[in-house]
Amino acid sequence: MRRALTAVVVLAAGGAASAFLVNRGDTSQAADQAAVALPVNTTKVTQQTLKDTETADGELGFGTTSAAVNRAAGTITAVPDSGQELKRGETVYSVDNKPTTLLYGALPAYRRLLDGSEGQDVLQLEQNLSAMGYTGFTVDDEYTDATAEAVEEWQEDLGLDETGVVELGSVLFAPGHIRVDSVAAQEGSPLGPNQNVLTYTGTTKAVTVQLDAADQRLAKPKSKVDITLPDGKVVPGRVEKVSTVIIPAESQDKDPETKVEVIVAVDDQKAVAAWGLASVDVTFTASERKNVLTVPVAALVALREGGFGLEVTDGTASSYLPVKTGLFANGQVEVSGAGIKAGTVVGIPK
Missing domain, CATH: 1.10.101.10 (PGBD-like superfamily/PGBD)
Structure with a gap:
């Protein structure tokens, strides 16, 4: 019996990652040879706070305009x-x-x-x-x-x-x-x-952001955001108001657009006092997981019997352990499972 290692593409959280499809239950000679082969590229399981963030364009001004x-x-x-x-x-x-x-x-x-x-x-x-x-x-x-x-x-x-x-x-x-x-x-x-x-x-500075309707998950009332000013300085903000607006079509052959308008309050008014109307970047945090175990998404291995695993090595031998995945963000993925802890060395498939 032979076991083939087949490269597959795993799609997760909008990003693509390479993984290997393996059968942990194969006991053939080829499987034994593959089992003792150590991974060329390795990384360590780390414990950190994982954030799913997204940055959008914003306009610094005075917030909502009324008539x-x-x-x-x-x-x-x-x-x-x-x-x-x-x-x-x-x-x-x-x-x-x-x-x-x-x-x-x-x-x-x-x-x-x-x-x-x-x-x-x-x-x-x-x-x-x-x-x-x-x-x-x-x-x-x-x-x-x-x-x-x-x-x-x-x-x-x-x-x-x-x-x-x-x-x-x-x-x-x-x-x-x-x-x-x-x-x-x-x-x-x-x-x-x-x-x-x-x-x-109003008389206080605020940032207005228009998100696509599909990104409404980012606009959680009272959630914290980071505002990057034109000079590169980052100041904190918070989502104050969320509303749906219709952008009229530019021509008859186009449809109106539905946008999510987000007003972001800036608590530190002194930090933005030098700027009148300015373009800024606003970074939203859609999800956050504190003190979780993470590995690069590329370290995930797709198991033939289903689910994902990691190739764990101690430098002399390696084996595949199944893991449960959580939040995917910024090229990292939250993992948990028996034998997985901070500092564990895992392989990254070529």
């Missing part, structure tokens, strides 16, 4: 400058000399607020009034007479008619400070309802 939309017809009488930063209580723009004021809140303004109104937007309004120093009301989700009185005081300070009613379009709710990204409207121009006045972002 400020006019809600009532009129004439634009004041707009900010691009790049200008605005805080709570400041005027974003004015229509017919009536300001739209920036307030903080996650829920966009969608209705007029007056005595008797209830809801999250009322709570946001009252939280802002309180933060700006107005008192005499309970901060809750109910718009009462006391709330209306505080609104009248606020309107008086703004030089507006003291109606006690917050009209739709008179406030812009945003999560926090904003930075004006671009201005679409010009002072003195007429503007109808539902027209864009300007776009804005």
Whole structure:
């Protein structure tokens, strides 16, 4: 009986690796001769943290861009400058000399607020009034007479008619400070309802990455990433927001593309302060296995009876031991099995 050593290709985790197909149960003379033949190339089993990483292109900027939309017809009488930063209580723009004021809140303004109104937007309004120093009301989700009185005081300070009613379009709710990204409207121009006045972002630097839909596994909320800046410096970041976006087709004979947009927060703002808009590399970690035994993928041997093994040698003889494989990453593979430990010498087939 003869045993043939046949080279095969093993596909694993998107990478190709060479391995030998062997029959550990063959007891022929040829098999005995092959068993005593020592591997020419060897390596050692190592214990390490194995990471499945992937790097994508990113753009350093200010994160998600939002639009400020006019809600009532009129004439634009004041707009900010691009790049200008605005805080709570400041005027974003004015229509017919009536300001739209920036307030903080996650829920966009969608209705007029007056005595008797209830809801999250009322709570946001009252939280802002309180933060700006107005008192005499309970901060809750109910718009009462006391709330209306505080609104009248606020309107008086703004030089507006003291109606006690917050009209739709008179406030812009945003999560926090904003930075004006671009201005679409010009002072003195007429503007109808539902027209864009300007776009804005947050004021902290962030990185935007657009991944292919097939790579969505990389974008795990709150997961840590590494950001490589144009000068080669690497700073840490974390996935803050993940959303699906549709990229319009460039021509009629092409289909729209579906992308996964990832906003990466940068905790160390000083590290990126010197950069305005810049192209960066973002390295995502899809999987991580700590303190596991690993070998090069090329060391794997495909066993005739199924599964994988390693050719283990002590320098005088070698034998094949079956192993269980785990994570494949960066040319390494996680292995485990009887007789396999850190420092074990294994062969690498030619």
